Amino acid sequence: MPPARRGRTDIDLSDPVSNRPDDRLPSIEDVQALHELMDVGVLMCMGDGTPYHANSAACALVVGQAAGDYLSALLALLPAEALASARRTGRWYGEVTLDDARVVQVHAYHHGSNGRGQFMVVFIDVTETHAREQEQQRRHEESQQTLARLAGAQEQLLQAEKMASIGQLAAGVAHEINNPIGYVHSNLGTLQEYLHGLFAVIEAYERALRAPDPRALQAEIDDMRSRFDLDFIRSDLPQLMAESREGIERVTEIVRNLKDFSYSDRDESWRLADLHAGLDSTISIIWNELKYKVTLEKDYGALPLVQCLPSELNQVFMNILLNASHAIAERGRVTVATGVRDDQVWISIEDTGVGIPEDVQQRIFDPFYTTKPVGKGTGLGLSISYRIVRKHGGNIEVSSSPGNGACFRITLPIRQPDKSLA
Template identity: 60%
Template sequence: MAVTNTPAATVLPSLQTIQGLAGRMFEGILLYDGASRLVYANAAAHRLCGECYPRDLSSGLTLQQLLPGDALAQARAEGRWSGHLSFGGDAILMVHVYFGAEHGEHFLVLMQDLRQVRFHDQELLRRHAELNVRLTAAQEKLLQSEKLASIGQLAAGVAHEINNPIGYVHSNLGSLQEYLHSLFALIEAYERALRSPDPRAMIPEIDQTRARLDIDFISRDLPQLMTESREGIERVTRIVRDLKDFSRSERDESWKLVDLHAGLESTLNIIWNELKYKTTLEKHYGTLPPVECLPSELNQVFMNILINAGQAIGERGTIRVQTGHDGDHVWVEIADSGPGIPPEAQARIFDPFFTTKPVGKGTGLGLSISYGIVAKHHGRIDVDSRIGEGSRFRIVLPVRQPQATVEAV
């Protein structure tokens, strides 16, 4: 027996189904015939007409009473009419009228309560504000996590930079202790001479004590020892202070006028152990005015680009840091003598999680976060990279931020 495929019959919703759906709508739906007799009205239409018109639908509210002026004639002539109807208080209805004569003349009226629209708009704005707060909090956490990740990667180098001065300060303290014993012994010799009936007779003993304890060497070495120790402690203090400033949360920081050169020096102080063994650092600082910014965030930008420059260099190379001032903007340029960035990768270097480094060497977030920080400062990052010639990143920033940006923080 042959089997024929026939298309499934199209199932049209019943009138009861349509009325059931219309009953759930917030918008009022009314259907009038050509003689302005009400054929159907959903629950929302009954409510809106009862709130806004002197007569309600059950008492025979006609289409002429429902619409203003020539609205009915225009709907009949053009097939549609739309307008706003204002009532007492804050009641405003957006009304659309559609006319059709295919199966007898009918008018379809759609009513929308703008108070409900405003409520939904306010709810949407509230949710949008909540999302913005949550997004800002997430961005802050990401920024702080990247800071801490950077510090974690630099931890060994920072510890080495701290251990070096601590080491020779500790050694100097041992020498100082020996010097103090010698000086106390010399003081005791002088005290014995003062107590002697003939102090002059004690001069040879004092001279022997001075020679035995090498007091002349101690008098020359002691100031140098103290100077070295003070410099070592100051070095450790600078590193700790710079780490504290760098790791500061955005919530703890406000927009302020700062010296970008101080930020560059602070950043170089933290990462110097990562660069000093294979790079020659060239600094060409111009004259910069104080720049309005979030300092620790900009320092993170400097750190990310400087570390990338150091990692791009092989066994030995050069990093050049330049600054300049051009009208209402300043710029900081960091260039390296590495192999350069392939053209196909240059368009993606600011994409989140994109990295050309081996697995475990980078998160792919450094340049993305840097791009966002600079954009937040109403600046830009220009990139110029050529294979075999190295890469150059120029950070351009306004000297002053728009007032609205500062007030928003």
């Protein structure tokens, strides 16, 4: 005899002998007893959809029905298409919500054809599972909202620190602009006096040309030339104009550096930038903070254009340069160096200041940590700098010892593998 196939007995249904009752086969009572042991509800239906058996777990779903109506009540829980779909494909899965808010997962199976065979419907109470999933979803949504609020707060802190830095530098920038504007204004006053004298002499010449005897006004003209010192005006006027032009160019340069320093695309697009230009514009903007006690040295290497957010890196340079200046008590040196190694560029900013103790180095990039007196620092400068550098896929390290200054070294990838250029 061939081996039995899965889901079948080894009884030959065409053989009358084999169709005789076999004590080894379970009776309907045995199957129903097994159903009663199950924690899930089971409903059995004829091939035409007429229910004929349900276990206690299934009947518990429709408690309160009149006697004998529980089978119909269970069948009524199924959507209209459930049995028809199970008849076509052999199975149907769905989920229903009872009147008491319990959530039940329903699996309907069909075996047989031509109206014969039967259905088995399994009911699984998933109310607790569903509640846990909803709770997890609610917590996930709350977490997303919290992350969004944190991201917003972080962006606000970034802007607040940037505005605080700009406010701190405003007086210095104003001073740097006032110097050239001051002597341009003074030169314009002198130029006005020169023009007054020149126009007076020109008018005297015009009167002499119209007079019957021009020689009669020669003495007056010579007196005016001497009084207004035309020879000095002739020699001083080109120098005065050159100084004024230089002052205007200095103001133009400061404004251009300020624009370069604060450059920011609205969509924060990444672009190729010259880091040396960013360093120079930043130094120019904060020069009023540095020049009275810092000797600045530059040791620039040959850098390629770097894919970055220029204004954010400029803020990093500004924070570190200002910290270097603040670390120098009276007079010292700050050295800015750059170079390339493999597919990265590096920028180091080293000072000869008081240095940073080892225990402070462990916390120097923590938000709101500062060694400055109250009201002198927010404690966000280096923390935001660290975040910006990490956002660029780079790293920032500090090496220092008390009394021997400090060196901040920034490494950045030349290209961002996951970013497109503007």
